[in-house]
Amino acid sequence: MRLFGYARVSTSQQSLDVQVKALKAEGVRANRIFTDKVTGSHVNREGLRLLRLKVEEGDVILVKKLDLLGRDTADMIQLIKEFDEMGVAIRFLDDGISTEGTMGKMVVTILSAVAQAERQRILERTNEGRVEAKAKGVKFGRKRTIDRRRVKELREEGVGATDIAKQMGIGRSTVYKLLR
Structure with a gap:
């Protein structure tokens, strides 16, 4: 053995x-x-x-x-x-x-x-806690790093999406998503 x-x-x-x-x-x-x-x-x-x-x-x-x-x-x-x-x-x-x-x-x-x-019970309890926290307004995930307000201000000033993207250091598609 x-x-x-x-x-x-x-x-x-x-x-x-x-x-x-x-x-x-x-x-x-x-x-x-x-x-x-x-x-x-x-x-x-x-x-x-x-x-x-x-x-x-x-x-x-x-x-x-x-x-x-x-x-x-x-x-x-x-x-x-x-x-x-x-x-x-x-x-x-x-x-x-x-x-x-x-x-x-x-x-x-x-x-x-x-x-x-x-x-399985632990996972269920975790998910229930997550749902309850969301209902109370707790935000999950990474904190936003893009100043959404600034993107909208630039757009209102007549700045185009390409120029906004360059100024903010983000992709043009991100600018369009933020403006929706």
Whole structure:
């Protein structure tokens, strides 16, 4: 039995250090730790792809937390099934669960479904909050940098769109949009 590790963070600004240290503390050799700095919402990840190529029957993959392997329940089930067919088990350190045995597979499947449902609820709450904020007049997005009033003043003074664009440092099409 060989131990392998998998660590993932969602963005390149996040650090893998905590996960890698935990995997090493469990006895995973550094050259057997595979990492990704990309969202877990899909399984097309380079580190995961390499891990799939390296593991063999009897190996165990250690992952710090369940949601680091994948975010989507269908993808998680497919990954677990794929590794199971290869004779490879997955252990989730923080969650204290493993795909070893029938009960382990069932628990992992249920937990990944619950995690996906929670993410959906978070998105719904975020969107509800955004709608409510808009209704209260909160502006989203980048602040406007073009002085719309000045564009209109220049037009009223008889300045043409091309000259307005040059004076304001914007495109002529932008001038036409602002004057609508």
